[in-house]
Amino acid sequence: MSAHSSTDPKTAVLWDTHDHGHDVISTRTFGFFLYLLSDGMIFATLFAAYGVLSYSHSYAAGPTPASFVHPWYTFLQTVALFLSVLAYGMGMGGLKRGSKSGLLSGLLAAFVLGVVFLGLDIHDMMDLADHGITIMTSGGTSAFIFLTQTHAAHIFFGLVWIAVMILQVMIQGFTTDTVGRLLSLRMFWHMQAIIWVFVYIFVYLWGYMS
Amino acid sequence: MLVPLAGGWNPLLGRLALDQIPYNNPILAPLFVVVALGALALIALITYYHKWGYLWKEWLTTVDHKKLGVMYIIIGLVMLFRGFVDGLMIRTQQVWANGPDSSGVFGAVHGYLTPFHFGQVYSAHGLIMILLAATPLLVGFMNIIVPIQVGARDMAYPYLNALGLWITAAGAALIMASLFIGDFSHNGWFGYAPLFEIQYSPGVGVDYWIWTLELLALGTSLGGINIIATIVKMRAPGMSWFKLPIFTWASLSANIIALTSFPALQLALALVASDRYLGSHFFTAGLGGNLMLYTNLFWIWGHPEVYFVILPAFGMMSEIFPVFSEKPLFGYITMVAASFAIAGVSWLVWLHHFFTMGAGPEVNSFFSIATMLVGIPTGVKVFNWAFTMYRGRLTFSAAMLWAIGALFLLLVGGLTGMMLAIPAINYMVHNSVFVVAHFHSMLLVIVYAVFGSVIFWFPKVFGFKLDEYWAKVMFWLFSAGTVGVFVPMYMLGFMGETRRLDYVFNTAWHPYLVAEEIGIFLYCLSVVAFFVLLYVSIRDRVKNQVGQDAWGTSRSLEWLTHSPVPFYNFAVIPHINERDEVAWRRQHGLVQKQPEKYLDIHMPNNTGMALYIGALTFVLAFALTWRIWWLCLGSLVAIIALMIVRSFQGDAGYIIPAAEVERMEKEALAREARIQTGAHPLPAGGRPVPGEAIAYERQDKL
Numbered sequence: 001m002s003a004h005s006s007t008d009p010k011t012a013v014l015w016d017t018h019d020h021g022h023d024v025i026s027t028r029t030f031g032f033f034l035y036l037l038s039d040g041m042i043f044a045t046l047f048a049a050y051g052v053l054s055y056s057h058s059y060a061a062g063p064t065p066a067s068f069v070h071p072w073y074t075f076l077q078t079v080a081l082f083l084s085v086l087a088y089g090m091g092m093g094g095l096k097r098g099s100k101s102g103l104l105s106g107l108l109a110a111f112v113l114g115v116v117f118l119g120l121d122i123h124d125m126m127d128l129a130d131h132g133i134t135i136m137t138s139g140g141t142s143a144f145i146f147l148t149q150t151h152a153a154h155i156f157f158g159l160v161w162i163a164v165m166i167l168q169v170m171i172q173g174f175t176t177d178t179v180g181r182l183l184s185l186r187m188f189w190h191m192q193a194i195i196w197v198f199v200y201i202f203v204y205l206w207g208y209m210s
Numbered sequence: 211m212l213v214p215l216a217g218g219w220n221p222l223l224g225r226l227a228l229d230q231i232p233y234n235n236p237i238l239a240p241l242f243v244v245v246a247l248g249a250l251a252l253i254a255l256i257t258y259y260h261k262w263g264y265l266w267k268e269w270l271t272t273v274d275h276k277k278l279g280v281m282y283i284i285i286g287l288v289m290l291f292r293g294f295v296d297g298l299m300i301r302t303q304q305v306w307a308n309g310p311d312s313s314g315v316f317g318a319v320h321g322y323l324t325p326f327h328f329g330q331v332y333s334a335h336g337l338i339m340i341l342l343a344a345t346p347l348l349v350g351f352m353n354i355i356v357p358i359q360v361g362a363r364d365m366a367y368p369y370l371n372a373l374g375l376w377i378t379a380a381g382a383a384l385i386m387a388s389l390f391i392g393d394f395s396h397n398g399w400f401g402y403a404p405l406f407e408i409q410y411s412p413g414v415g416v417d418y419w420i421w422t423l424e425l426l427a428l429g430t431s432l433g434g435i436n437i438i439a440t441i442v443k444m445r446a447p448g449m450s451w452f453k454l455p456i457f458t459w460a461s462l463s464a465n466i467i468a469l470t471s472f473p474a475l476q477l478a479l480a481l482v483a484s485d486r487y488l489g490s491h492f493f494t495a496g497l498g499g500n501l502m503l504y505t506n507l508f509w510i511w512g513h514p515e516v517y518f519v520i521l522p523a524f525g526m527m528s529e530i531f532p533v534f535s536e537k538p539l540f541g542y543i544t545m546v547a548a549s550f551a552i553a554g555v556s557w558l559v560w561l562h563h564f565f566t567m568g569a570g571p572e573v574n575s576f577f578s579i580a581t582m583l584v585g586i587p588t589g590v591k592v593f594n595w596a597f598t599m600y601r602g603r604l605t606f607s608a609a610m611l612w613a614i615g616a617l618f619l620l621l622v623g624g625l626t627g628m629m630l631a632i633p634a635i636n637y638m639v640h641n642s643v644f645v646v647a648h649f650h651s652m653l654l655v656i657v658y659a660v661f662g663s664v665i666f667w668f669p670k671v672f673g674f675k676l677d678e679y680w681a682k683v684m685f686w687l688f689s690a691g692t693v694g695v696f697v698p699m700y701m702l703g704f705m706g707e708t709r710r711l712d713y714v715f716n717t718a719w720h721p722y723l724v725a726e727e728i729g730i731f732l733y734c735l736s737v738v739a740f741f742v743l744l745y746v747s748i749r750d751r752v753k754n755q756v757g758q759d760a761w762g763t764s765r766s767l768e769w770l771t772h773s774p775v776p777f778y779n780f781a782v783i784p785h786i787n788e789r790d791e792v793a794w795r796r797q798h799g800l801v802q803k804q805p806e807k808y809l810d811i812h813m814p815n816n817t818g819m820a821l822y823i824g825a826l827t828f829v830l831a832f833a834l835t836w837r838i839w840w841l842c843l844g845s846l847v848a849i850i851a852l853m854i855v856r857s858f859q860g861d862a863g864y865i866i867p868a869a870e871v872e873r874m875e876k877e878a879l880a881r882e883a884r885i886q887t888g889a890h891p892l893p894a895g896g897r898p899v900p901g902e903a904i905a906y907e908r909q910d911k912l
Contacts, residue, residue, distance in 0.1 A: 009794075013787070015782045015785055016783040016784065022443060034435045034438055042477050045510070046477055049477075049492065049503060053500060060496070135484065137491075140498050142490035142491050146481065168857065171858075177860045
């Protein structure tokens, strides 16, 4: 009937009688990776909007990034976030060795450094607001603040997640559920650092130079 | 930080006030009474038959992909009906409010709808039809069919699947709430910048529109992740990529589009919300805002979305044609390639929605050519279907009629689409009802494919066929309605009728408007025929019972398991040998061959958590719409808390022992044998319930 009939029906295996099952951790982390792709699309769209709203007329004769970004200050944020990702990675080394304390200390360090990042970001935003630069100032500052604060919101929820994982590993130890989540969270945390690279280059450095 | 509002606001209720309830509206107030009475009657019926426990245990807390799919389809059909009523209202207004001498009632100068109300009706019609009718219907079918077609026990993430459903339901509830509490947006379903800014649309309509879309985008993205992961990770052994059933391929390509495009919509609307709530200047007319940025961002999602809904419909047609032609699908590989070509090109065509933006000839030429490129893979598909039927042994069953109808509509819609792809023509007919007729032809392809699929897969899910006679009556009435409404609409488009008119000035168009009204009346009759179809089919369900292979000529894997599908899908996961596994097994007499032994089956537990979180997303969206800040914060914290609680609980699932599987399988096989011989279609000691097998008692405690 069909042109590609090649299997011999007499000897063909019809049922999977050994039930090979599915790798739970691999399935879950794959799904989370797909979610990160969609998250990446949110940032891609946001960068496109930022690009459109960064012409000189987008600032409506008000302040432009060249006058209000501080690349060295933001570089501190960069260092904090990168060290946080590094600490997380070291913690995952603990998971590999089966060392709960190794993992927890890594996560704790990642959490503290993430809080430092967020604190610096909030301080920066308050400072800008003191100088009259808010989301309401102009189309350009709207895009600037929305983009950087969307990233900050990701960091905030990442911190909540890290805190939950610290508790969960303390209570439940290394189970299929917690290990899968630790891997997903690692991808998430790393992804935020990658996006921060783009934010730092295209918003802060490029804004400072233009 | 927050924008000043026109009108009142108080900390407890936000903008909510008694005068926001349209109790004095001559259309909405009676409608509310009808809806309230209907809801009361439903609650009374459920209570009378003691079905609350069944409803809770088997449906509201389920994580079974088939039941979730059925609920998606029910939402889709209900909202399709609501969208249809909106369409009926639009058509009636236009035929009534025609010419300066036309009468007016209910406060309207012409017709029966005021311009503001008319704006809400067509905005709701568009949004509902695309995101609450077409999308849930297709997601529902993907939910039911894809896991069975790939030989899985459930989706990759059953709990996430339930969450997606309840968030979608929350979106549907929100847009229904806008009928009776406040207004809906009057900006058209895609929104116009800067008209949707708070200065020009001070009411809550636009806010309803934003949060409805956000909820639906979230639900659909979650569903997309689930379906992709199911296809990639959960295939049965032996199912290599090019043995994948064609509907599964179509679902994969469609959900890759969904996963990558819906974030653009979420962001575009988040920026609108930022403008309206925080006073930013993304799309404002002054202070550096950019109006066309919104239109671009919206259609960067909007056009891929169109292909997100059409590709599964193509997949459904590709399943229906071979079964009723008794031939394998012609050009399987090219069909797959065509799906992915369409998915790829979908990203390069968004600007053809606004050629008149004035982007210049280079940009317009690029998007014009990219748009025409879509015609190549679509043409490949049309020829593949035609060659599938060529020299086949055709059965013109109702499902086949709907599929053939879809094919003809695709020709009409596709060729007018090619016309619109030419900027020179597009400038002439831009914003006319010619465009409206074009995209209705395309979206009706989906409706036709969906009704074909309802008939085609109904026996798989419920174990009995729908009545062929009434399904055909419905088909012919619906098709007559399609001709009646859309042929005159194409003509009016050429004559220069612009879209979204609450008052049609030209009395020379009256005959065409009357023809459209007759068409919509025929649609009404087809709706009646659909209800008769449901009634007759459920009445005759014993007579129409079918076994696993409902059509006798089925081809893909879902037809290998029983009808209705047991909750574990397959007692033992099949090993896949051929592309059309069931056709191959039937050809070699292997269909009846059962596995030698049964194994324990691991299944996920039911949970009410998805329902709670879904309900809270509704509360959150409602509170955001009405700016009730304490409620926003409360529901958001509650959602996060519930997610954390769920993560601590986890789900170990439960085991169905092999002996239990064997007992259920024997029962199902005995039922099958009874149907084959026709001797005792009734199970011993009772009437068959529609969906008796998917209502197997679960072993988990809830």
